[in-house]
Amino acid sequence: MSTIYDVAALAQVSPATVSRVINGSSVSPEKAERVRAAAEELSFVPNRTARSLRRRSSNMIALVIPDIENPFFTVIARGVEDRAREAGYSVVLCNTDEDSTKEAAYFDIAVLEHMAGVIVAPASDASDLDRIASAGRPLVAVDRRSHDRRVDSVVIDNPAAGREATEALIAQGRRRIACITGPESVETAQLRLEGWRSSMTAHGLDTAGLERHADFRVLGGRAAMRELLALPQPPDAVVATNNMMAIGALQALHEGGIRSGDIAVASLGDLPSAPVMPENTLVIDLPARALGITAAEVLLRRIAGTESAPETIVLGTGD
Amino acid sequence: MSTIYDVAALAQVSPATVSRVINGSSVSPEKAERVRAAAEELSFVPNRTARSLRRRSSNMIALVIPDIENPFFTVIARGVEDRAREAGYSVVLCNTDEDSTKEAAYFDIAVLEHMAGVIVAPASDASDLDRIASAGRPLVAVDRRSHDRRVDSVVIDNPAAGREATEALIAQGRRRIACITGPESVETAQLRLEGWRSSMTAHGLDTAGLERHADFRVLGGRAAMRELLALPQPPDAVVATNNMMAIGALQALHEGGIRSGDIAVASLGDLPSAPVMPENTLVIDLPARALGITAAEVLLRRIAGTESAPETIVLGTGD
DNA sequence: GTGAAAGCGCTAACAA
DNA sequence: TTGTTAGCGCTTTCAC
Numbered sequence: 250m251s252t253i254y255d256v257a258a259l260a261q262v263s264p265a266t267v268s269r270v271i272n273g274s275s276v277s278p279e280k281a282e283r284v285r286a287a288a289e290e291l292s293f294v295p296n297r298t299a300r301s302l303r304r305r306s307s308n309m310i311a312l313v314i315p316d317i318e319n320p321f322f323t324v325i326a327r328g329v330e331d332r333a334r335e336a337g338y339s340v341v342l343c344n345t346d347e348d349s350t351k352e353a354a355y356f357d358i359a360v361l362e363h364m365a366g367v368i369v370a371p372a373s374d375a376s377d378l379d380r381i382a383s384a385g386r387p388l389v390a391v392d393r394r395s396h397d398r399r400v401d402s403v404v405i406d407n408p409a410a411g412r413e414a415t416e417a418l419i420a421q422g423r424r425r426i427a428c429i430t431g432p433e434s435v436e437t438a439q440l441r442l443e444g445w446r447s448s449m450t451a452h453g454l455d456t457a458g459l460e461r462h463a464d465f466r467v468l469g470g471r472a473a474m475r476e477l478l479a480l481p482q483p484p485d486a487v488v489a490t491n492n493m494m495a496i497g498a499l500q501a502l503h504e505g506g507i508r509s510g511d512i513a514v515a516s517l518g519d520l521p522s523a524p525v526m527p528e529n530t531l532v533i534d535l536p537a538r539a540l541g542i543t544a545a546e547v548l549l550r551r552i553a554g555t556e557s558a559p560e561t562i563v564l565g566t567g568d
Numbered sequence: 569m570s571t572i573y574d575v576a577a578l579a580q581v582s583p584a585t586v587s588r589v590i591n592g593s594s595v596s597p598e599k600a601e602r603v604r605a606a607a608e609e610l611s612f613v614p615n616r617t618a619r620s621l622r623r624r625s626s627n628m629i630a631l632v633i634p635d636i637e638n639p640f641f642t643v644i645a646r647g648v649e650d651r652a653r654e655a656g657y658s659v660v661l662c663n664t665d666e667d668s669t670k671e672a673a674y675f676d677i678a679v680l681e682h683m684a685g686v687i688v689a690p691a692s693d694a695s696d697l698d699r700i701a702s703a704g705r706p707l708v709a710v711d712r713r714s715h716d717r718r719v720d721s722v723v724i725d726n727p728a729a730g731r732e733a734t735e736a737l738i739a740q741g742r743r744r745i746a747c748i749t750g751p752e753s754v755e756t757a758q759l760r761l762e763g764w765r766s767s768m769t770a771h772g773l774d775t776a777g778l779e780r781h782a783d784f785r786v787l788g789g790r791a792a793m794r795e796l797l798a799l800p801q802p803p804d805a806v807v808a809t810n811n812m813m814a815i816g817a818l819q820a821l822h823e824g825g826i827r828s829g830d831i832a833v834a835s836l837g838d839l840p841s842a843p844v845m846p847e848n849t850l851v852i853d854l855p856a857r858a859l860g861i862t863a864a865e866v867l868l869r870r871i872a873g874t875e876s877a878p879e880t881i882v883l884g885t886g887d
Numbered sequence: 888g889t890g891a892a893a894g895c896g897c898t899a900a901c902a903a
Numbered sequence: 904t905t906g907t908t909a910g911c912g913c914t915t916t917c918a919c
Contacts, residue, residue, distance in 0.1 A: 264897080265899085265908095268898055271897095296895085318642055320637060326636065330663070467841050500843055521639075524814075525844070585889065595889085614912085614913075621911090
C-alpha cells in the first residue's frame with residue numbers, strides 16, 4: 250500500500266502535485282507523466298478513507314428501499330448502481346421493510362458515514378427526510394415523492410399508469426373493475442388509485458365499494474382480493490397498483506377457485522419470474538431501471554454542486 | 569458536528585480520555601461520567617471516517633453475490649445484514665451477475681475502502697479470492713466454497729439436499745429422474761448433482777443421459793428442460809439444483825404442453841413469490857437466512873481477530 | 888489513570 | 904505551475 254508520498258518521491262515532485270495529477274488539476278505534461286509512471290510502478294491507489302476525511306465526503310451513495318424482495322426495487326437498484334459506479338461511487342443498499350424507524354436509522358448512518366448522497370423510496374409520507382436534508386447531504390426521492398418538497402424526486406406518471414391498466418381491462422370488456430392500492434400515506438398509491446378512478450368515471454363506470462387499501466405486499470393484496478370476492482357483487486377485474494399485491498390477488502383467486510378468465514388482474518409492474526403467467530393477468534410495464542438511472546443522475550448532479558431549485562422528474566410509463 | 573476536542577474541552581479532560589471512554593478503555597468513573605455528559609450535551613457522535621483512517625479499517629462489510637434478482641441471495645443478504653448491523657457494521661451489497669470480472673472489481677473496491685471484511689458467494693471456482701486474502705482482509709465464502717481452502721466457508725449440505733429432492737421424487741413413484749444443475753465450475757452444483765446421482769444409484773435407477781449443466785438462471789433451466797423433453801425417452805421428473813432453474817424448467821414444461829403431473833419438478837430452494845404453485849412442484853427448503861447469519865458471525869469473529877485455522881461450516885437442510 | 892503529541896493519507900490554502 | 908504547510912478527527916504510543 251503505497252502513498253502519494255512514495256509516488257512523489259519516486260517521481261521527484263511534491264505530494265501536492267501527485268494529488269493534482271490524480272484529481273485532474275493542471276500539471277505540466279512531463280511531470281504528470283512522471284507521476285503516472287511512478288504510480289504505475291508502485292501500483293499506487295489513493296486511499297479513499299483519507300480522501301473522505303479530508304473532503305468531508307465519501308464516495309458512497311446510500312440507496313434506501315422499502316422491500317428488497319420486490320424485483321421492482323432490485324431493478325431500480327441496478328439502475329442506480331450502474332450509473333453510480335460509472336461515476337466512481339459505490340452503492341450501499343439499505344432495506345427498510347416499509348418501516349420508518351429502520352429507515353431513520355439508515356439515514357443517520359448515511360450522515361455519520363459522510364456518504365456523498367442518499368436515494369430513497371420513502372417508506373411513507375412521514376419519512377423523516379429532514380434528517381438528511383438538514384445535514385446538507387444531497388437527497389433524491391425515487392418512485393415515491395416525499396411531502397418534503399425541498400428534495401428532488403424521480404417518479405413514474407402514476408395516474409397515467411393507473412389509467413393505462415384500467416383502460417386495458419375496459420378494452421377487454423371488463424366493466425366492474427376494482428382497485429387494490431397501497432397505503433393511504435403513500436402518495437404513489439393515491440395517484441395510481443386516482444388514475445383508475447378517472448378512467449372508470451370517464452367510461453361511466455361505477456367505483457363505489459371497489460377501492461381497497463393494502464400494504465403493497467403479497468399478503469395485503471391477497472386479503473384485499475378476498476374481501477372483494479366476498480362482496481355481494483364481486484368485480485370482474487381488478488387493478489393491483491403494484492406487482493406484489495397482484496400476486497396476492499391472483500393467489501386469492503386461485504384459492505377461491507375462481508375460473509381463470511372470470512376475473513382479470515392487471516398488475517402495475519413486472520411480476521417476479523414466475524413459472525407460468527396466469528392467462529387472466531395483464532402487466533403494465535413500469536420503467537424501473539430508468540427510474541434508478543435517472544435518480545442516480547440527479548443525485549450525482551447535486552453531489553457535483555448544482556444549486557437549482559428541487560425538481561420532480563416524471564417518467565412516462567412508456568419510457 | 570462536534571469532535572472529541574469539543575467534548576474534551578467541555579468535560580475538562582484530554583481528547584485521549586474521551587477516546588478511551590468511547591472505546592471502553594479504563595478511565596476513572598467520575599471522568600467517564602463527565603465525558604458522557606459532555607458528549608450527550610453536544611450530541612457528539614464519533615466521525616467514522618477519521619476512525620477508519622486511523623485504524624485502517626472501516627465498519628463496512630461487503631457482501632458480494634452473483635444474482636440480486638434471486639430471492640435465495642436476498643434472503644442470505646438479510647441474514648448477513650441483521651447480524652452485521654447488530655454488531656455496528658453496515659453492509660454494502662454488490663451484485664456480480666455471475667461475472668468474475670465484475671466480482672474482481674468489487675474485491676478491489678472492498679480493499680481500497682478498507683472494508684472490515686468480505687462475504688462472497690463466488691461466481692465460480694476461478695474467483696480470485698486471493699485479491700482479498702492477500703490484502704489481509706477477513707473473507708468468508710457463503711453458499712459456495714472456494715477452491716482456495718484458506719478461507720472460511722459456510723455452506724449447505726449440498727449432497728444431502730440433492731438426495732433429499734431425489735428421494736422425495738422417488739417416494740412419489742418417479743423413476744426416470746433427471747437433474748439440471750449449475751456450471752461445472754461451481755462446486756455447489758457438482759455436489760448437488762452427486763447427491764442426486766447417489767440416490768439414483770442407491771435405488772438402482774439409471775442416470776445415463778439425464779444430467780444437464782446450466783447456469784443457475786431461468787433461461788438456462790428452460791433450455792435444459794427443453795433438451796430433456798426432446799429425448800427419445802424423456803424423464804418423468806427432474807431435480808433442479810436451484811430455484812431459478814426450477815422456474816425455467818416449469819416454463820419449458822408449460823410451453824411444451826406437458827400435462828401437470830406428467831413430469832414433476834423438485835426445486836432446491838424456495839421459489840420467488842408466485843401467484844400459483846404448480847401442483848407438480850416440490851420445494852426443498854434451503855436455510856438461506858441461517859447461511860447469511862452464520863457467515864456474518866464467522867466474519868465478525870475474524871474481524872475481531874480470531875486466528876484459528878479456516879473452517880468450513882456445513883448447515884443441514886433442516887436448519 | 889491521564890495527557891501530550893505524533894501521525895493515518897490525503898487535499899487545499901497560501902506562497903513562491 | 905509547483906511546493907510547503909496545515910489540518911480533516913481520531914487513536915495510540917510514550918511519558919508521567
